[in-house]
Amino acid sequence: DGGITQSPKYLFRKEGQNVTLSCEQNLNHDAMYWYRQDPGQGLRLIYYSQIVNDFQKGDIAEGYSVSREKKESFPLTVTSAQKNPTAFYLCASSIKASYGYTFGSGTRLTVV
Amino acid sequence: GEDVEQSLFLSVREGDSSVINCTYTDSSSTYLYWYKQEPGAGLQLLTYIFSNMDMKQDQRLTVLLNKKDKHLSLRIADTQTGDSAIYFCAEYPTNTGFQKLVFGTGTRLLVSP
Numbered sequence: 497d498g499g500i501t502q503s504p505k506y507l508f509r510k511e512g513q514n515v516t517l518s519c520e521q522n523l524n525h526d527a528m529y530w531y532r533q534d535p536g537q538g539l540r541l542i543y544y545s546q547i548v549n550d551f552q553k554g555d556i557a558e559g560y561s562v563s564r565e566k567k568e569s570f571p572l573t574v575t576s577a578q579k580n581p582t583a584f585y586l587c588a589s590s591i592k593a594s595y596g597y598t599f600g601s602g603t604r605l606t607v608v
Numbered sequence: 609g610e611d612v613e614q615s616l617f618l619s620v621r622e623g624d625s626s627v628i629n630c631t632y633t634d635s636s637s638t639y640l641y642w643y644k645q646e647p648g649a650g651l652q653l654l655t656y657i658f659s660n661m662d663m664k665q666d667q668r669l670t671v672l673l674n675k676k677d678k679h680l681s682l683r684i685a686d687t688q689t690g691d692s693a694i695y696f697c698a699e700y701p702t703n704t705g706f707q708k709l710v711f712g713t714g715t716r717l718l719v720s721p
Contacts, residue, residue, distance in 0.1 A: 502650075527708075529708070536616065536713070537713065538696070538711055538712060538713035538714050539651075539696070539711045539714075541708070544708060586650055586651070588650075588651075593700060593707040593708050593709060594638065594639050594700050594707065596639075596641055596653045596656060596709070597651075597653070597709060598653075599643075599650035599651040599652070600650050601649055601650045602648070602649065602650050604648070
């Protein structure tokens, strides 16, 4: 079955450490997206990528980095520069935005 | 500009109808969507409507679109406890450089027995 997989589901890190969240899709979608979700704030776009080796900052890119070396993969690194990294992170992909997005099941990151 | 607004919370009793409302500001949006998010999970596409339609019905779900007022609603008939979730509306504005969806803040629906 085709889908989009995020791992791990839960992640704990100490303050000051970088951490990488995995997002893999086998839907042959060109575009991929990373969102952050905080209670009562909806979804905020961190980064998005239209094609391999290309990505753009979203609304809240500071303290985050991404890479898009393969069509199937779009990992997100939460760096120590991100002041409030504890959140629920969602990855999505689309073959074309107008068709809607397919979302992964999310990674809950807790920084202690 | 891009802005999608929803009320934060809705509480209904099992068996009643639920109506979740959304307003958007970008008149260029050609598609509008409703997504459902269950606790601790990702978002699941429930339904969508093209901007040239006024209504779309899919089993218990009815979507109404008022383009003049830029208002979108989702009606869930015979609401069940399993419908308790956060519901997001989203628009697809076509006047931006890279087309991407703009999501609302989400409405938390609580269905009580």
